[in-house]
Amino acid sequence: MRVSDKHQKIIQAAITVFARKGFFNARISDIAKEAQVADGTIYLYFNNKFDILISLFEDEIGKLILQIKQLLEKEEDPRRMLELFAIHHLQLLKNKRELAEVLQMELRQSNKFMKEYRNTKFIEYVDIISAIIRKGQAQGLFRKEVLPGVAKRAFFGALDEMSRLWVLSPEPGYTIEEAASQVSDLFLSGMLSESGRSEAAQPTALSA
Amino acid sequence: MRVSDKHQKIIQAAITVFARKGFFNARISDIAKEAQVADGTIYLYFNNKFDILISLFEDEIGKLILQIKQLLEKEEDPRRMLELFAIHHLQLLKNKRELAEVLQMELRQSNKFMKEYRNTKFIEYVDIISAIIRKGQAQGLFRKEVLPGVAKRAFFGALDEMSRLWVLSPEPGYTIEEAASQVSDLFLSGMLSESGRSEAAQPTALSA
DNA sequence: AACAGATATGAATGCTCATTCATTTTTGGC
DNA sequence: GCCAAAAATGAATGAGCATTCATATCTGTT
Numbered sequence: 001m002r003v004s005d006k007h008q009k010i011i012q013a014a015i016t017v018f019a020r021k022g023f024f025n026a027r028i029s030d031i032a033k034e035a036q037v038a039d040g041t042i043y044l045y046f047n048n049k050f051d052i053l054i055s056l057f058e059d060e061i062g063k064l065i066l067q068i069k070q071l072l073e074k075e076e077d078p079r080r081m082l083e084l085f086a087i088h089h090l091q092l093l094k095n096k097r098e099l100a101e102v103l104q105m106e107l108r109q110s111n112k113f114m115k116e117y118r119n120t121k122f123i124e125y126v127d128i129i130s131a132i133i134r135k136g137q138a139q140g141l142f143r144k145e146v147l148p149g150v151a152k153r154a155f156f157g158a159l160d161e162m163s164r165l166w167v168l169s170p171e172p173g174y175t176i177e178e179a180a181s182q183v184s185d186l187f188l189s190g191m192l193s194e195s196g197r198s199e200a201a202q203p204t205a206l207s208a
Numbered sequence: 209m210r211v212s213d214k215h216q217k218i219i220q221a222a223i224t225v226f227a228r229k230g231f232f233n234a235r236i237s238d239i240a241k242e243a244q245v246a247d248g249t250i251y252l253y254f255n256n257k258f259d260i261l262i263s264l265f266e267d268e269i270g271k272l273i274l275q276i277k278q279l280l281e282k283e284e285d286p287r288r289m290l291e292l293f294a295i296h297h298l299q300l301l302k303n304k305r306e307l308a309e310v311l312q313m314e315l316r317q318s319n320k321f322m323k324e325y326r327n328t329k330f331i332e333y334v335d336i337i338s339a340i341i342r343k344g345q346a347q348g349l350f351r352k353e354v355l356p357g358v359a360k361r362a363f364f365g366a367l368d369e370m371s372r373l374w375v376l377s378p379e380p381g382y383t384i385e386e387a388a389s390q391v392s393d394l395f396l397s398g399m400l401s402e403s404g405r406s407e408a409a410q411p412t413a414l415s416a
Numbered sequence: 417a418a419c420a421g422a423t424a425t426g427a428a429t430g431c432t433c434a435t436t437c438a439t440t441t442t443t444g445g446c
Numbered sequence: 447g448c449c450a451a452a453a454a455t456g457a458a459t460g461a462g463c464a465t466t467c468a469t470a471t472c473t474g475t476t
Contacts, residue, residue, distance in 0.1 A: 141404035154366035161365020190398030196349035
């Protein structure tokens, strides 16, 4: 078995175990058993437990970035690109549910307890959204007042919170495609109806 | 010292310690020291470490719900209500930063490792958003196609992801008020410019 | 088929806490 | 000020588990 095979095998096992029990409740021996490997073997490929989690992030988010970039290459319309991003992000739940669960639960707090680790891959992933927004603004399709750096986070946060629906409850009453469509529609068109939009004196400070 | 005082004192200490180290890295003795209490005393008020976290959620989210409901009572316009919710939610970062950090980091995964615990207070909190959306739809201000159950999650997720900006990086380049305004504006008006909105044949499947 | 280096094994080690409970201190009624 | 009940203390216990390392197995080269 080539070295990289065992590395991969352990990462995949870790995804399964972390998804099931969470990082802190997972034991190294759980991962070893899942990977059909001795406990000590894991330390030939990783420095420690944290290192497994970090490698997992880097490897798997890296793959996601490649996939989504490839998908977006073929598309020109920024509106459609945003929807494609949403669909692709949420489909992770179908295609790689355990990975989705781990990213959902552990990515967040990784910054907290692993002070020195800056998750550059994750930033790269979210920056795909702001790139789309800037493209839309350059084409005059999107409003100039929208701050891409803020909107990217809001859009990602909305998607990610939708993910949680499926991660935590098996049957939330919406399909993944419906949710993706709703979220990108919300961000593109907003919630206002024609009447809400055209109503004379803005009673809010929102347009500031 | 009344019983409830010590209960509160321990909860406040736990917020500080969990904010600093995260739930799993926090030691009971850390909380005890912070609360100026013996380790054993904590077990007179809580069953175990999880119980502290759960009580913390219940108590503090309960307070938030009361505050925000009181704030919204005085407001009639659903557009403004949404913005108020956003401002109030993000202001938690200013007023109770440690609590914001704990909710941000620990609330999420609580469902994961505490199987039996359903965070009903949290659900109640998020449902304030869907109530606002329904109100806006009833008044004809918001589009009927928007699903309140989906939109509430998207809106909350967007806000919460914005929170993370401040929790993780001290100086993200936006003020809390700007961010709140941007997020509610995004959800209300969307990203499309007039030209993007009026452009003839919808090239996307979003309006489905 | 013998050997060396590379890989893999898993039992043993040692540390870190959550939790307990025998003991001490505080409280308030008389 | 005395006493019993209530609260509080913190040292001791023991379970859990990441990591190590002496030993074993495998691989491929001559």
